[in-house]
Amino acid sequence: MTTPLIEFKGVTKCFGDRTVLNNVNLQIYEGHVTTIIGLSGAGKSVILKHIIGLLKPDEGTILFRGKPIAEMKRAEINSSFAQMSYMFQDNALFDSMSVYENIAFPLQETTNLKKAEIDRRVMARIEQTELTDAAHKYPSELSGGMQKRVALARALITDPRIVLFDEPTSGQDPVRKNAILSMIAQYHRKFGFTAILVSHEIPDVYFISNRILALYNKEIVFQGTPEELEKFDHPFNDEVIHSLEALQKELTGLYSKRKFKVMNQAQLKRREFGENYCVAIFTLEELNTIITKLGHDAAQEAIHSMGLYIDKHFGPVGGFSTRRRINEIVTVLPYSNLTEAGNILNNFVKDFQTHGTHEIWSVAQKHLTAGKSVEFTVLAGLAQGQPATDIDSVIALAKSQQKVIGRLRCAAEE
Amino acid sequence: MALDTNTQHSTENGAKWRLEILLTSPFSFIGRQVIRWVNNLGAATIFLYLALIKTFRSKQLSKTIQQLYYIGAKSTTIIMLVSFFTGMVLSIQSYHALVKFGAQGAVGTLVSLSLIRELGPVLTAIMITARAGSAMTAEIGIQRISEQIDALKTMRIDPLRYLISPRVVASIISFPILTTVFDLIGIIGGFISGVILLGLNSGVYFHGIQANVEMKDISDGLIKAVVFAIIVSTVCCYQGYYSHMRSDSHGAKAVGFATTSAVVISCVLILVSDYVVTSFLI
Known part of the structure; x- marks a missing residue:
């Protein structure tokens, strides 16, 4: 000991x-x-x-x-x-x-x-x-x-x-x-x-x-x-x-991991066998590089902005999210199958690429030193589960399905 | 009937008890105040002792020089101004008193001895208390309430060594020097008032000083300055350092009260100790 x-x-x-x-x-x-x-x-x-x-x-x-x-x-x-x-x-x-x-x-x-x-x-x-x-x-x-x-x-x-x-x-x-x-x-x-x-x-x-x-x-x-x-x-x-x-929750729009689990279990209990739910997982890649180039504040602002867009698109259809890791957000869509979830994700991607990346770009411009550049890569993956399936295995499946949904390169002029 | 007797007894006991309280409360109040005073005196003495023994640690010189600049050099102008007019008013008053007896030749002696023996050390100490002593209390008090003193402790920096010791040492060095400046400028002020404005003979004025001022007068004045320096620096630093422990107030108000207390206690102790030291030296 x-x-x-x-x-x-x-x-x-x-x-x-x-x-x-x-x-x-x-x-x-x-x-x-x-x-x-x-x-x-x-x-x-x-x-x-x-x-x-x-x-x-x-x-x-x-x-x-x-x-x-x-x-x-x-x-x-x-x-x-x-x-x-x-x-x-x-x-x-x-x-x-x-x-x-x-x-x-x-x-x-x-x-x-x-x-x-x-x-x-x-x-x-x-x-x-x-x-x-x-x-x-x-x-x-x-x-x-x-x-x-x-x-x-x-x-x-x-x-x-x-x-x-x-x-x-x-x-x-x-x-x-x-x-x-x-x-x-x-x-x-x-x-x-x-x-x-x-x-x-x-x-x-x-x-x-x-x-x-x-x-x-x-x-x-x-x-x-x-x-x-x-x-x-x-x-x-x-x-x-x-x-x-x-x-x-009031401050960030994201639930705690514990609350997330409780909500997930409550939702699944109500479902009948055979009904599906979906899990989406979002990752901001290379967070440490972003921190090194832009600083902690800018990196957190980027994640925060990503969280707000996720809540904006997935919240209205009953989705609830939590921050799983420092650069990872998990969302459960309790009433959606894979096709519906895919459609919502596509809408999210369009909005995020049009407006969300612009917000991240302006954050990066504020913190980037002259002559340097930084790249933001956002990944997303979807997976479908059933009430009997363990949520962690669905999350792992979604993680394995992750693809790049947005890439933004910011460079500050000399 | 028995109930009535009991009630009568308890009423009598109550009245007796109230009378006892009435008679003893002034004494218990005085007793508590005396105990508090003795406690503070003991704590302040230990505080001074600890600050003084830390004087000779490394890295103290630059801090002491910084405090010498603040307490000493920056007080010079106000000391010169006060001493100049004190000398002038002493000269004018003594001239008009002595001229009635045809003894106006003693103006120089009177001005110089008054300044060197009493007014120089006392007024210098009071002026520094008002200018630098109050600032010491306020600065240390703010550092205390904003946890800066705790921060020093967490960095393994002794606050007594870092904050108190340089101030005490700088005061012990500054007070006698400023007292000397006060005496000199006061004598010049007396000269301008007595000789230039009132027409006294300059030779008589300076001869009176040369003939009657002894080395003992100067050294006694400087001993008083050192005693006042110790009192003022200890009282002002102590009040600031323990401002968070005041029972009458907290926070910024406690710093304000501590500053007022520091100035009042210092001034009273300067005058009391002046009498005590004079009676020993004379």
């Missing part, structure tokens, strides 16, 4: 008369993306502040790599915490410093690197987080999304082994939320750090999380994978997840 990187054993924390954490037990493993979910004010940030050492528990023990922090020597504590970095919910940027100075600050203060090396590292991070134009601006001159990116760049500048993100997507629109989550996932893959997130973005956060911790009534009531959480039978699911999922 692997020793957890961080472990809470019976941690209790009170602020005055108010108990925020009560006998909390949790494990966080190295290399994972672990997300803590729960209602606002439930104490999620308090858990993060205990991990980074800003708060100390009233009762219980916090272990770092199996060793209680309370029993560590000062040097040992310092070296443990030096591996961590924290991205605050409200960013906590130094408002009297420029973006460049904010990002360079941890290196200037905690390392003996030469100015040229600091400059190289900071500029690299600024480019990665698409902040080149804002490098010499002050935080108050930036939008909320840009401030988040500055906070993210600052949190990652010291190449930490563990990064704590306190609601990294709060106050962002759906496109930017996904852009930030996608950025975290990409950096996690690239730098291999352990990420601990506090987030409300259900289900989007599931796409990037290996483990979910559910905080409910001052206790951790669930620890496991996002798939296990879907089967978790607890009031937490009704009170927290369902309410957040309803909001998600």
Whole structure:
């Protein structure tokens, strides 16, 4: 059994008369993306502040790599915490410093690197987080999304082994939320750090999380994978997840994976044997290349736009969609056979090629640097299933039938 | 009948209890205030001690120079202006008082000794409290409420070393220098008022200063300046640093209250400590 990187054993924390954490037990493993979910004010940030050492528990023990922090020597504590970095919910940027100075600050203060090396590292991070134009601006001159990116760049500048993100997507629109989550996932893959997130973005956060911790009534009531959480039978699911999922549908037009499955099962139960339904699957190819060339925001805007067109065409005929992967949308057409679904798909393709690609083109033009070009390729596949057939096998069949339905090449002039 | 007796007893007990509360509440209030004051005094002393021992860590010099510029160099103009007119008004007042006794030759002595021993250190400290001390509290307070201080901690940067230590050291260096500037400009102001405007003999004015001002007067004035520097920087930084723990307010309002408290407490402590230090030095 692997020793957890961080472990809470019976941690209790009170602020005055108010108990925020009560006998909390949790494990966080190295290399994972672990997300803590729960209602606002439930104490999620308090858990993060205990991990980074800003708060100390009233009762219980916090272990770092199996060793209680309370029993560590000062040097040992310092070296443990030096591996961590924290991205605050409200960013906590130094408002009297420029973006460049904010990002360079941890290196200037905690390392003996030469100015040229600091400059190289900071500029690299600024480019990665698409902040080149804002490098010499002050935080108050930036939008909320840009401030988040500055906070993210600052949190990652010291190449930490563990990064704590306190609601990294709060106050962002759906496109930017996904852009930030996608950025975290990409950096996690690239730098291999352990990420601990506090987030409300259900289900989007599931796409990037290996483990979910559910905080409910001052206790951790669930620890496991996002798939296990879907089967978790607890009031937490009704009170927290369902309410957040309803909001998600309103904002993006797409259902959560769990809601999608529930709807699918409900529809199939009503059908008689012999009646068919169809599944369409849409993929935006080479998402990583698009992210590299246009940035996370533009990539998410393209997916978002694709989702809106799918909802526009398939929604009125009873279709319901979910985001299956970060670049993949699945739609179920419960009342259509393959011919009808093919016709609707053709209409969608015509509209998407006429108007949808134009929207994506204008997004690309905004973000593309001079002399560079990028290609968007959208694939779609259809498959027919019967109530008795497992939805996953129908999705797999649709995936194998995928063909290119739209290709758009954007080039910026020199 | 028994019920009536019980009611009478409980009414008597209630009245007795209220009287006890009435008599003891002023004392318990004073007691609580004293305990709070002693707690704060102890905490501020530890705060100062921790800030001072972190002075000699690496990378402190540039921050201290930056604070010296802000607290010291940028306060010079206002100090010169205040001291010039203080010297002029001292000279004019003392001239009109002394001329009645034919002792107007002592104007130079009076102006210089008043400035060097008392007015220089005290007015300089009060002016810096108003200009730089309040800014220290507000700046640190805002950093506290916007979690910038927590951010420093998460980066393993000691906020006491980064924020407090340079300000305390810069104050300890700036206050005596600005006090000296105050004394000199005040004497020049006194000269302009007394000699140029009121017609005193310039030789008499400067001879009075040369003959009566001793090195001890100057050093006592500078010792006071150092004491005031420690008081002002500690009080202002402490109020800002703990602005989030105020019981009377939260957020931006707490920073506002902390700034007011810092200025008021600093001014009162400057005057109280002036008396205490003077009585030791004299």
